[in-house]
Amino acid sequence: MIWSIAKKEILENIFSYRFSILTVLLALLMAVAVIVGYGDFLLRLENYEVLRPMPNSPNIIIEPTPMSMFAKGLEANLTRLYEVSILGIEIRQNQQLVNRIFSLFTVPDMLFIIKVVLALIAVLFSFDAITHEKEQGTLKLTLSNGIRRSSLVVGKFAGRFVLVFVPFTVLFLLALLTMSLLPSVAVTSSFWWKNLVILLASCVYTLLFTGVGLFVSSIIHRSSTSMVVSLSIWLLFVFIIPNFSTVIAKRLTPVPTSDRIEMETRLNTIQAIYNRIQREKEEPRGMEGVRMIRQLRESTTRITELYRPKMNALMRTTKSLVRISPSGALNVLLTDIANTGLYEEVRAKDAVTQYVERNFNRINELEPGPIELFRYTRASLGEVFSATGYVDVVVILFFATLFIAAAYVRFLIYDPR
Amino acid sequence: MLWVLVRKELLDNLLNLRFITLCVVAIVLIVSSIVVLTGQYHEELIDYYNRVNTQDAFIDQYGHTNRIGWMSRLFREPSRYQPLVVGIDRDAAQENFLSNPIPVFLSKLDFVAIVSVLMSLVAVLLAHSAITGEREDGILKLMLSSSLPRTTIVLGKFIGGVITLIVPFTLGVLLGLSYIAVAAGVELRSLDYGVFAILLLISYLYMTAFYALGLFFSARSRTSNVAVLKSLFAWVVLVLVLPNISPFLAAQIYRIPSVAKIQRETNKIESDDRDEIIGKRLQQIVQMTFPDFATIRSMTKSDLQKKLDSDPVFRDRYAQFQRAFEELVRDVNTEQRRIADAIRESFENQSHHQELLATVLASLSPLSNFVFAATDAADVGLQSDAEWAAQSGEYDRVLSEYVNQRYAETRQRNPAFDFNDYLDLRGRPRFQFQPPPLAMRLERILVPAGVLAMFNLLFFAGAFLSFLRYDVR
Numbered sequence: 001m002i003w004s005i006a007k008k009e010i011l012e013n014i015f016s017y018r019f020s021i022l023t024v025l026l027a028l029l030m031a032v033a034v035i036v037g038y039g040d041f042l043l044r045l046e047n048y049e050v051l052r053p054m055p056n057s058p059n060i061i062i063e064p065t066p067m068s069m070f071a072k073g074l075e076a077n078l079t080r081l082y083e084v085s086i087l088g089i090e091i092r093q094n095q096q097l098v099n100r101i102f103s104l105f106t107v108p109d110m111l112f113i114i115k116v117v118l119a120l121i122a123v124l125f126s127f128d129a130i131t132h133e134k135e136q137g138t139l140k141l142t143l144s145n146g147i148r149r150s151s152l153v154v155g156k157f158a159g160r161f162v163l164v165f166v167p168f169t170v171l172f173l174l175a176l177l178t179m180s181l182l183p184s185v186a187v188t189s190s191f192w193w194k195n196l197v198i199l200l201a202s203c204v205y206t207l208l209f210t211g212v213g214l215f216v217s218s219i220i221h222r223s224s225t226s227m228v229v230s231l232s233i234w235l236l237f238v239f240i241i242p243n244f245s246t247v248i249a250k251r252l253t254p255v256p257t258s259d260r261i262e263m264e265t266r267l268n269t270i271q272a273i274y275n276r277i278q279r280e281k282e283e284p285r286g287m288e289g290v291r292m293i294r295q296l297r298e299s300t301t302r303i304t305e306l307y308r309p310k311m312n313a314l315m316r317t318t319k320s321l322v323r324i325s326p327s328g329a330l331n332v333l334l335t336d337i338a339n340t341g342l343y344e345e346v347r348a349k350d351a352v353t354q355y356v357e358r359n360f361n362r363i364n365e366l367e368p369g370p371i372e373l374f375r376y377t378r379a380s381l382g383e384v385f386s387a388t389g390y391v392d393v394v395v396i397l398f399f400a401t402l403f404i405a406a407a408y409v410r411f412l413i414y415d416p417r
Numbered sequence: 418m419l420w421v422l423v424r425k426e427l428l429d430n431l432l433n434l435r436f437i438t439l440c441v442v443a444i445v446l447i448v449s450s451i452v453v454l455t456g457q458y459h460e461e462l463i464d465y466y467n468r469v470n471t472q473d474a475f476i477d478q479y480g481h482t483n484r485i486g487w488m489s490r491l492f493r494e495p496s497r498y499q500p501l502v503v504g505i506d507r508d509a510a511q512e513n514f515l516s517n518p519i520p521v522f523l524s525k526l527d528f529v530a531i532v533s534v535l536m537s538l539v540a541v542l543l544a545h546s547a548i549t550g551e552r553e554d555g556i557l558k559l560m561l562s563s564s565l566p567r568t569t570i571v572l573g574k575f576i577g578g579v580i581t582l583i584v585p586f587t588l589g590v591l592l593g594l595s596y597i598a599v600a601a602g603v604e605l606r607s608l609d610y611g612v613f614a615i616l617l618l619i620s621y622l623y624m625t626a627f628y629a630l631g632l633f634f635s636a637r638s639r640t641s642n643v644a645v646l647k648s649l650f651a652w653v654v655l656v657l658v659l660p661n662i663s664p665f666l667a668a669q670i671y672r673i674p675s676v677a678k679i680q681r682e683t684n685k686i687e688s689d690d691r692d693e694i695i696g697k698r699l700q701q702i703v704q705m706t707f708p709d710f711a712t713i714r715s716m717t718k719s720d721l722q723k724k725l726d727s728d729p730v731f732r733d734r735y736a737q738f739q740r741a742f743e744e745l746v747r748d749v750n751t752e753q754r755r756i757a758d759a760i761r762e763s764f765e766n767q768s769h770h771q772e773l774l775a776t777v778l779a780s781l782s783p784l785s786n787f788v789f790a791a792t793d794a795a796d797v798g799l800q801s802d803a804e805w806a807a808q809s810g811e812y813d814r815v816l817s818e819y820v821n822q823r824y825a826e827t828r829q830r831n832p833a834f835d836f837n838d839y840l841d842l843r844g845r846p847r848f849q850f851q852p853p854p855l856a857m858r859l860e861r862i863l864v865p866a867g868v869l870a871m872f873n874l875l876f877f878a879g880a881f882l883s884f885l886r887y888d889v890r
Binding site: 017018021022025028029032035036039040043046047050051073074076077081082088089090091101102103104105106107108112116117120124128223224225227228229231232235239240242243244245246247248249250251254255256257258259260261262263266267270271273274277278304307308311314315318322328331335341342345349352 | 663
């Protein structure tokens with residue numbers, strides 16, 4: 001019985017205006033995401049090829065990952081060139097000017113399509129699942145035919161879900177295949193595994209928003225009202241909670257601005273250089289320079305060590321607040337899987353800091369010896385999951401179960417008149 | 418008659434539970450985002466003054482000529498309009514190793530974001546059933562049969578809808594602004610009122626554009642269900658797709674080399690190529706004018722010294738040779754720097770063109786025009802950097818002039834004084850950023866606001882014409 005209802009739902013909608021318009025939208029966006037993501041990846045790769053670590057130029061730079069085509073996240077940050085001076089680690093501004101516009105808008109990558117557009121489509125396909133039939137009067141007829149309410153609601157749910165998720169899967173796999181065949185994209189087995197997990201996460205995410213639409217449809221009696229309420233929930237989850245939580249997290253966990261850190265380090269350095277010159281004027285000695293660099297290094301390390309735990313606390317607070325919404329959790333999860341998220345940022349900065357720690361003296365010619373090459377491998381899928389990923393999965397699953405169960409229970413006592 | 422229709426629309430909407438809910442949500446969001454962001458602004462302002470004072474005190478105590486540029490790095494004061502318009506987040510520029518990455522990860526929810534995403538959606542949802550809904554209810558037929566002109570109906574619908582949209586929104590914004598003025602204790606100047614007025618006006622323009630868009634699709638559809646799908650599709654394209662892809666498309670269409678490549682190229686020109694050219698030209702000079710110096714390079718230093726000491730003629734000639742060599746090096750250096758500068762300049766031009774292309778592409782969407790206008794009005798947008806660069810550059814020049822003068826004075830009194838010695842700079846000029854005046858801001862937003870007005874005109878004309886031929890049965 002469930003399947004015949006699901007089949008009816010699918011057949012009813014597959015030739016509808018709604019299905020074609022939304023599928024076209026999805027296809028269009030995917031094409032744009034692939035083209036734009038690939039171009040962006042190539043730019044970073046080109047940059048990396050110029051600056052990559054060689055025995056004669058031990059640059060500190062991380063190789064770009066093709067997963068950034070799916071979720072760009074902090075990839076632009078991660079793949080910059082880090083330079084070491086007596087001041088510590090500095091960043092070379094190798095950004096393009098157009099980046100200023102980026103900071104006004106969002107990146108249209110696969111994560112954006114899943115987080116925003118797929119959720120919207122799922123809501124638009126399910127908000128009228130029950131109300132429409134009620135308005136048409138067919139709900140009364142169907143129920144009078146002796147169909148169990150539970151089969152009806154499950155069938156409707158399955159039908160609407162398939163309508164959204166099957167076209168998405170086909171398009172996603174097409175995009176994935178295209179990306180893997182493009183030149184200069186190195187495909188490893190982890191590439192496929194990560195994308196499989198992304199597909200699974202999108203599946204649960206689609207279930208979740210289909211559940212939202214169905215739930216709203218089962219508590220409200222008019223389609224137009226149901227649409228407004230579902231869209232409000234979508235807006236709340238997708239935009240309002242994640243974006244508001246960054247502001248609130250910053251209020252809850254104050255962190256000194258990076259400008260302040262920069263200033264403290266800079267003034268410390270100038271003072272040290274100045275003092276050294278004054279001392280050398282009194283009694284010229286050879287070792288003042290080395291002593292100064294050592295002292296500076298100590299004070300910079302102290303400032304950094306005070307600052308980074310605070311920064312990490314801010315990241316933790318932001319993550320927890322963002323996870324109040326399943327879309328926020330999905331954002332964290334997908335960027336972490338793609339190795340472009342906050343987890344990778346902390347991990348990479350730790351690696352750079354440790355590398356500099358080991359090689360500082362040799363880079364600044366305080367002691368002889370070869371400088372080791374900077375090597376960095378991004379976190380594996382397992383590491384991401386055991387570190388933070390499982391929380392996001394739990395959050396998304398929790399919301400999905402919540403809305404689906406609520407829709408199911410609510411429909412059992414629905415008044416079809 | 419028009420006003421009767423407007424009143425009807427108003428009452429229809431205001432008594433609608435859906436609409437009231439959305440308005441309450443929008444107002445609560447606007448006010449709470451203003452409150453939270455004002456708190457953040459205060460914190461940043463305190464930190465800013467703190468930094469300025471620390472640096473000033475440092476220069477007072479340790480000022481010396483050699484590192485003055487490094488010591489006096491100018492800070493940008495947090496924008497006064499930050500509670501409303503975050504704009505280009507300075508944090509997002511990620512200038513330091515320890516910069517906070519979260520602004521890159523997720524954008525902040527400010528007034529601009531609320532208007533551009535939430536209010537446009539509210540406008541579209543409010544308008545989608547304006548015509549189709551009345552047709553479905555059969556009211557439209559009745560209205561037209563009572564010999565009401567279609568022009569009046571569509572105008573009444575537009576004006577009524579726009580008023581229902583704008584009045585509660587304005588109340589919310591005014592509530593938030595009065596919080597800034599009263600509770601938050603931010604002292605407001607006349608410029609601030611001007612900027613707030615601009616922000617409100619462009620928000621109206623933006624929201625009416627989306628209302629007209631919804632009306633257009635309502636007049637192009639038979640049923641509300643179809644109308645809402647069409648409007649939502651257009652909303653997704655205009656709000657979520659077009660603005661976001663434009664910078665990436667621009668980067669693809671107008672390719673520019675990476676900065677690393679340019680740096681490598683200019684480095685090569687200024688060091689490797691330079692050495693090569695100098696070597697070649699030196700050979701030429703030796704062949705042409707100093708044939709007797711052909712083997713000078715293979716001479717050991719002590720031999721050379723001996724010869725210089727013993728032979729005064731050789732000594733003069735050697736001095737001549739040295740002068741020619743120095744001149745050569747200077748010329749080649751200037752020449753190579755000119756070539757490298759040309760490359761750098763053409764790169765700058767290219768990136769400006771790229772940004773311009775991105776801006777033009779983005780302008781196809783009302784959202785981008787609204788964001789550009791709002792950020793430029795608040796001086797935190799794409800055009801804010803130029804003004805800052807001009808004023809801070811001017812200050813750097815004035816300061817270095819002052820320092821040089823002080824240095825010369827001190828040195829006159831004490832010839833042993835050098836540029837690493839403490840120099841009393843307590844009387845130096847201080848930097849105060851002059852925010853661009855209102856006229857300048859208005860000039861900046863002329864284009865985006867004009868495009869927004871065009872969108873209004875376009876969408877409304879579409880709605881108007883479609884309704885004139887609408888089949889009301």
